[in-house]
Structure formats: structure tokens, C-alpha cells
Amino acid sequence: MSPAGRPGSTGLPAGLDPPVRVALARSVGSLPRGAGLAYEPKFDGHRMVVLRYPGDKVLLQARSGRIVTAAFPDLAEAARELPAGTVLDGEVVVWREGRTDFAAVQARAAATPARAPALARRLPASYAAFDVLAEGGTDLRAKRYEVRRERLVALLGPLGPPLQPVPMTTDPELAVTWYETLPEAGVEGLVVKRLDSTYRGGARLWEKLRHTDTRDAVVVGYTGPAQRPSALVLVVPDDDTPALSSPLAPALRIQAGRALGVPAAGAEDLADDDSTVTAVGVGEVPYRRVPPELTAEVARGTTRQHNLITVLRLRTTE
Structure with missing residues (x-):
């Protein structure tokens, strides 16, 4: 095993070969407030880890650990523009008539390799990235969330859709506005993270506030x-x-x-x-x-x- 923070034989840091354990969130009944908090909209989609290896290799992993690369050829192609040794965490969504359509996402995820290209043309997917676990083979999981967020925006900004960072704010009043107005677009709530938090797969360090149960x-x-x-x-x-x-x-x-x-x-x-x-x-x-x-x-x-x-x-x- 390679030392933490350095790429291993696959070009990815140790511990970031599939199945990658993703960070989790616990449900809360009211909006957390206080210093040092960040707020992100929670999209209605499928959790997905994007792994960009050296060469042309890309793997897309669902939360369960299942490899779904063949089902999302459009996202796999877009991910080849990422620097080798990059790992992203986020949500794959399909937009239809101005809102996310979870049934369409599931249709994409369930597609056979033969049907996936046609579905990708009819129901193109978008990837809403909310964290970067590695970049250029360097492990970023021990960095503060605010540092990882800066790297995520810098990484995806030049690329544009279908890979893009989720919106984020440290202003709780703007977060309330999002919470009240974005459900029409298929946003189910908010995810709240501490600016100084590290990324810990399997741990419920984040908080999520949903509109309903x-x-x-x-x-x-x-x-x-x-x-x-x-x-x-x-x-x-x-x-x-x-x-x-x-x-x-x-x-x-x-x-x-x-x-x-x-x-x-x-x-x-x-x-x-x-x-x-x-x-x-x-x-x-x-x-x-x-x-x-x-x-x-x-x-x-x-x-x-x-x-x-x-x-x-x-x-x-x-």
C-alpha cells in the first residue's frame, strides 16, 4: 500500500479503488445555523463516484459499489477531460422540463450496454459534484472541506456541463431561500457541512434537511x-x-x-x-x-x- 496522499500503482491514492466508501449524512428536523457551516442543495438523483485513471480509463461507481460506467457513456466521456488521478463524489441527475426526473435517472442506470447510448442521447445526464477526494493522484480527503471546495470549483469550472459543482453558500438566509424555492426544480432539501471537516467514507458527519419525511x-x-x-x-x-x-x-x-x-x-x-x-x-x-x-x-x-x-x-x- 502506498503512503497516504501519494498515488499507488493504479494512479489513485491508496483506499480510493472501488468500492469507494462515500461520506454520509444524518437527517435533522431544522436548519443548522452557526459559524463555519456550508449549505448545498440536495438533488434527487443517484449517488456516483467518478474515478479518472491514467490513460483513457474512467470508472463510474454507484453508492452500492456497483460499477455503472457502461450505463452512462456520456458522463464517462466527459470525465476523460479530468486530470488523471482525480476522484469526485456527487449526484447524477437527468433534467426534464426544468426539473430533475428520478425515474429518468433510474432508467439510465438500469440500461443495458446496448441501449445505453440511445438513452444517453434521449435523456442526457448531468453530474452535480459536491466533493473532490483526489486530484492528480494526490489524496485530498484529509483536507478541510473549504479547501476541497476551492479545488472542486477550480477543477470543474473550465470544463462546464455535464460535470459541474453543486451551488454552495455559507449564508444561512440564502440557504433558506434555496430550501423554500428550489423544490419546483426537484431539489429535495439541503446538505450542511462544516467548513473544517475532512472527508470520511462511511461516517455520517454531514447533515441533511428534507422538506418532508x-x-x-x-x-x-x-x-x-x-x-x-x-x-x-x-x-x-x-x-x-x-x-x-x-x-x-x-x-x-x-x-x-x-x-x-x-x-x-x-x-x-x-x-x-x-x-x-x-x-x-x-x-x-x-x-x-x-x-x-x-x-x-x-x-x-x-x-x-x-x-x-x-x-x-x-x-x-x-
């Missing part, structure tokens, strides 16, 4: 009969790992059966389905995949043992 999730599958699914398999923003909902209420089972009853475009990619999802207390449960076109409003709660996802309603045209 509910979120929109994309339906990627179901368990039970197609006409009356017993539960839905969902992907929530910022986490690409499918999760099983709690059992659906009877009315929702009927509505889900109607909404999922007609094969949708892209269903050919789901042939020979042998997908499974982890159910607490049960283990791996098989489910049928569906194209990521239906969204649901969900509440995500926590018990002492596990997370619970409850489907509140389906966003259909019924």
Missing part, C-alpha cells in the same frame, strides 16, 4: 401475482440498491396490478429474470423486474432492526 421512489419490480402484487421493489434517490416495501394495502395491490399490467417499452431487457431482493427475517426473495417507469410516494422509517419502506400512493394517471 416522504420521498418519490421508482418501482423496479414486484413480488406476488402480477394482477395483485403483494409488495413492490423500489429504488430511492441517492441509493441504487433495490429495496422491498412492506406489504401493500389491498387498494394499492389492485392499483399496482393495473399500473404494471401492460408490458412497457424496454421490457425485452428483463427476459430470463432471476432477480432477488433481501427481505429482513426472510433472506433473498425472488421478484419480477419491470421497466423503471412507475413512481411511488413512500415513507422510509426505521425500527431497531431494519429500515421499513411503506408505499403511500402510486403516481399514476388514474
Whole structure:
């Protein structure tokens, strides 16, 4: 292993080869205030780490550790303009009609290599970077956030879209304005960071303030009969790992059966389905995949043992 802060044999600092553990945030109920705080808008997208190796090599990693480079050829091509030895942390989003569209992001993430280029042309992705972990092979994780932020802006400023830094302010009143006005653009809240904080993968040192306790999730599958699914398999923003909902209420089972009853475009990619999802207390449960076109409003709660996802309603045209 190479000494901290120096590139290893891959051209990246030690500890920054996939799977890279990302920094996390804990939820708060009110806006933190005080000296030394920075505020960023929280976009509704997929968490992604961009790794730029020497030569032409680029890897794009989801929060789960899954490599998704083939699904985002547009972002991979843009990332080749970064200096070798650079690692970014951020959110991939798709803008449609002036707001972020999480279902479109999930469609991009789920695309097969054969369909990905066409989807990239139809639904181009943007990368909202909020941290730089390494630049030119130098490890920046031990630097203060304000230093990393300066390096991030200097790095991406000359490149422009689709790679760009998220907005940031140290003014809590401007942060309140963002919080109140940006939901129309698909911004779900704010992330708050200390200016003097280091980057620690896996640690919940950041804070996030959301507008509600509910979120929109994309339906990627179901368990039970197609006409009356017993539960839905969902992907929530910022986490690409499918999760099983709690059992659906009877009315929702009927509505889900109607909404999922007609094969949708892209269903050919789901042939020979042998997908499974982890159910607490049960283990791996098989489910049928569906194209990521239906969204649901969900509440995500926590018990002492596990997370619970409850489907509140389906966003259909019924």
C-alpha cells in the first residue's frame, strides 16, 4: 500500500479503488445555523463516484459499489477531460422540463450496454459534484472541506456541463431561500457541512434537511401475482440498491396490478429474470423486474432492526 496522499500503482491514492466508501449524512428536523457551516442543495438523483485513471480509463461507481460506467457513456466521456488521478463524489441527475426526473435517472442506470447510448442521447445526464477526494493522484480527503471546495470549483469550472459543482453558500438566509424555492426544480432539501471537516467514507458527519419525511421512489419490480402484487421493489434517490416495501394495502395491490399490467417499452431487457431482493427475517426473495417507469410516494422509517419502506400512493394517471 502506498503512503497516504501519494498515488499507488493504479494512479489513485491508496483506499480510493472501488468500492469507494462515500461520506454520509444524518437527517435533522431544522436548519443548522452557526459559524463555519456550508449549505448545498440536495438533488434527487443517484449517488456516483467518478474515478479518472491514467490513460483513457474512467470508472463510474454507484453508492452500492456497483460499477455503472457502461450505463452512462456520456458522463464517462466527459470525465476523460479530468486530470488523471482525480476522484469526485456527487449526484447524477437527468433534467426534464426544468426539473430533475428520478425515474429518468433510474432508467439510465438500469440500461443495458446496448441501449445505453440511445438513452444517453434521449435523456442526457448531468453530474452535480459536491466533493473532490483526489486530484492528480494526490489524496485530498484529509483536507478541510473549504479547501476541497476551492479545488472542486477550480477543477470543474473550465470544463462546464455535464460535470459541474453543486451551488454552495455559507449564508444561512440564502440557504433558506434555496430550501423554500428550489423544490419546483426537484431539489429535495439541503446538505450542511462544516467548513473544517475532512472527508470520511462511511461516517455520517454531514447533515441533511428534507422538506418532508416522504420521498418519490421508482418501482423496479414486484413480488406476488402480477394482477395483485403483494409488495413492490423500489429504488430511492441517492441509493441504487433495490429495496422491498412492506406489504401493500389491498387498494394499492389492485392499483399496482393495473399500473404494471401492460408490458412497457424496454421490457425485452428483463427476459430470463432471476432477480432477488433481501427481505429482513426472510433472506433473498425472488421478484419480477419491470421497466423503471412507475413512481411511488413512500415513507422510509426505521425500527431497531431494519429500515421499513411503506408505499403511500402510486403516481399514476388514474
